[in-house]
Amino acid sequence: MNTQTFFDRVVEATPGGERLSRCLQCGSCGGSCPSGADMDHTPRGIFALLDGGFEEDVLSSNTPWYCVSCYACTTRCPQQIPITDIMYTLKQMAIHRGHYEHPHAAKFSEPFIGFVEQRGRSFEAGLATRYHLFHRPRDFFQPMQFFKMGMMGANMMRHNRLPLRPKTIRELDELQAILNEAKAIADQEVYA
Amino acid sequence: MTKKTYAYYPGCSLQHGNHAYGVSTEAVARQLDIELVEIDDWNCCGATEYMSINRLPAYALIARNLARAANENGEHDLVVPCSACFLNLHKTDKQMKEFPEWSEKINRSLAAGNLQYEPGTIKVRHWLEAITTDFGSDNLKTRVKRPLYGLKLAPYYGCLVARPDSVFDSTEQPTVMDDMLAALGAEVTTDFSLKTFCCGGHMTQISEETALGMIHQIIHNAVQAGADAIVTLCPMCQLNLDVYQGYANNLFETDYEMPIMFFTQVIGLAMGLSPKELGVGQEFVSMQPAIKKIQDVPPPKPKSERRPKQALPMPVMPE
Ligand code: SF4
Ligand code: SF4
Numbered sequence: 311m312n313t314q315t316f317f318d319r320v321v322e323a324t325p326g327g328e329r330l331s332r333c334l335q336c337g338s339c340g341g342s343c344p345s346g347a348d349m350d351h352t353p354r355g356i357f358a359l360l361d362g363g364f365e366e367d368v369l370s371s372n373t374p375w376y377c378v379s380c381y382a383c384t385t386r387c388p389q390q391i392p393i394t395d396i397m398y399t400l401k402q403m404a405i406h407r408g409h410y411e412h413p414h415a416a417k418f419s420e421p422f423i424g425f426v427e428q429r430g431r432s433f434e435a436g437l438a439t440r441y442h443l444f445h446r447p448r449d450f451f452q453p454m455q456f457f458k459m460g461m462m463g464a465n466m467m468r469h470n471r472l473p474l475r476p477k478t479i480r481e482l483d484e485l486q487a488i489l490n491e492a493k494a495i496a497d498q499e500v501y502a
Numbered sequence: 503m504t505k506k507t508y509a510y511y512p513g514c515s516l517q518h519g520n521h522a523y524g525v526s527t528e529a530v531a532r533q534l535d536i537e538l539v540e541i542d543d544w545n546c547c548g549a550t551e552y553m554s555i556n557r558l559p560a561y562a563l564i565a566r567n568l569a570r571a572a573n574e575n576g577e578h579d580l581v582v583p584c585s586a587c588f589l590n591l592h593k594t595d596k597q598m599k600e601f602p603e604w605s606e607k608i609n610r611s612l613a614a615g616n617l618q619y620e621p622g623t624i625k626v627r628h629w630l631e632a633i634t635t636d637f638g639s640d641n642l643k644t645r646v647k648r649p650l651y652g653l654k655l656a657p658y659y660g661c662l663v664a665r666p667d668s669v670f671d672s673t674e675q676p677t678v679m680d681d682m683l684a685a686l687g688a689e690v691t692t693d694f695s696l697k698t699f700c701c702g703g704h705m706t707q708i709s710e711e712t713a714l715g716m717i718h719q720i721i722h723n724a725v726q727a728g729a730d731a732i733v734t735l736c737p738m739c740q741l742n743l744d745v746y747q748g749y750a751n752n753l754f755e756t757d758y759e760m761p762i763m764f765f766t767q768v769i770g771l772a773m774g775l776s777p778k779e780l781g782v783g784q785e786f787v788s789m790q791p792a793i794k795k796i797q798d799v800p801p802p803k804p805k806s807e808r809r810p811k812q813a814l815p816m817p818v819m820p821e
Contacts, residue, residue, distance in 0.1 A: 323557070325597050325600070325601045325604050326600070326601070344699060344700040344702075344716055345705065345709075345712050345716075348709060348711075348712045375708060376705075376708065376709065376712065378550075378700055378702060378703040378704065378705050379550045379553075379661075379703060380661040380662075380665070380700035380703065381661055381662070381665035381666040382661070382665065382700070384665070384666045385665045385666050385673045394666070398553045398554060398557060399557070401554040401555070402554065402555060402556060402557060405554075405555055422549065422551040422552075423548075423551055423552055423555060425546070426545070426546045426548060426551075426552060426563065430545040430546060431514050431517075431545065431546050432514050432546045432549070465745075465786065466519075466745075469783075469784050469785070469786060471519045471520070471745075471784055476514065476517075476546075477517070479543050479544075479545050480543045481543050481615075484566075484615035484616070484617075485545055485563075485566060485615065487614040487615045488562050488563075488566055488611050488612055488614050488615040488617070489559045489562060489563065489611075490614070491562075491610065491611045491613070491614035492556075492558045492559035492561070492562035492563075492607075492608075492611035493556065493558070493559050495558055495607050495610060495611060496556055496557070496558040496559065499607065500557065500558060
């Protein structure tokens with residue numbers, strides 16, 4: 311059983327994460343964040359919770375999922391805290407521990423990654439789900455959403471932008487060997 | 503000028519949803535005597551998705567491309583047109599240098615595929631940087647066959663070229679693309695303050711309202727700045743601002759029709775290439791009205807705005 315605190319685990323899993331202990335709670339990050347208004351807690355708030363050890367609150371908040379990796383906070387943080395990378399760590403931990411409450415976001419990342427792992431190629435991020443939904447509409451429950459997606463699909467087709475199946479790279483075995491090894495190392499040394 | 507050669511990482515989105523960027527990139531490279539040698543058997547960079555699930559495989563995925571580029575083409579810089587791919591490749595190289603313990607783990611993973619990567623071997627550069635810095639806007643000016651007189655453009659940099667490691671320009675107020683567009687004869691907006699605001703990235707898939715809000719703000723700002731088109735350097739930005747523009751209009755009850763052009767398409771037009779050669783027509787919001795605005799003679803210079811005569815006098819120091 312891991313005896314490290316939640317804070318320490320986050321620090322360890324993030325390159326440069328040790329700087330997190332320098333947070334001034336100045337709020338420059340939240341003020342710079344384009345989706346800050348829709349987050350449960352701003353990045354600053356998340357770091358206060360982290361400091362207090364509120365693991366459940368942090369990992370079940372929508373904040374990491376609403377982070378779009380724009381790096382506005384990271385460049386402006388007066389303490390050089392790698393905020394965007396910490397958001398990635400929190401997403402990874404939420405998925406890893408299985409108690410994330412925004413399956414929507416993970417559901418989107420997963421088909422994208424499926425393509426990457428099985429083919430070595432994918433689409434641009436905005437198209438992967440679209441493709442997925444187009445080809446597996448039974449996964450899709452809300453009729454209104456489906457209608458909208460269908461409309462967009464037709465438009466994409468008209469503009470010659472509907473994604474075809476992504477190509478497969480030649481040395482897929484090489485890539486998969488690398489990814490499997492990386493996953494094994496991550497399990498043993500990063501999330502242990 | 504001698505032919506310049508780069509290793510080239512096109513990235514997935516140039517093959518699919520945004521081949522207009524790929525086509526115009528290649529057309530412009532030919533015009534400028536730049537040779538782009540595609541990395542053999544490159545793989546997806548994982549966008550922002552792989553990193554959200556598991557960090558080490560995400561790095562390894564990216565590093566496989568770096569290792570392959572270094573093996574094949576180590577003496578040349580690696581040029582990347584997509585901002586997200588650029589960020590991933592550049593950042594992985596940089597972090598491997600900065601964090602040897604991560605570098606070691608990444609290399610142990612690569613070894614499973616008989617690859618190795620020594621951080622710093624390859625210099626990763628965005629395509630805009632290669633054109634504006636190596637080739638140079640002044641040089642570009644000498645190649646212009648059809649100056650873009652009469653066209654007012656809003657240079658939109660988005661996030662990942664300006665941040666986090668502002669490699670070749672300011673993080674808050676980048677200007678390289680402004681200068682480049684001016685060199686092509688276009689008028690450049692001076693008050694497009696959201697030039698580095700986020701387009702929303704994959705947010706359309708997570709919270710559509712948040713995403714449409716961001717998209718709408720950017721387009722609204724460009725409209726207010728008087729732009730005929732927004733110029734972008736990233737396929738993800740193009741997709742969001744173009745494909746979702748109609749949805750943003752619906753939500754905010756506006757009727758904006760702001761074309762979103764790739765900077766390579768703009769350069770190509772100024773070099774006299776036809777819109778067709780530049781993949782024009784793939785966009786949702788047509789570029790034709792903007793292209794039609796290009797005229798043969800430079801527009802008259804606006805009169806400089808002097809203080810009107812009836813304005814209050816400047817305060818003077820008492821004698
Ligand atoms: S900007 Fe940096 S120092 Fe300020 S609250 Fe955010 S993380 Fe802390
Ligand atoms: S990187 Fe994420 S947390 Fe930081 S400002 Fe951008 S969206 Fe907000």
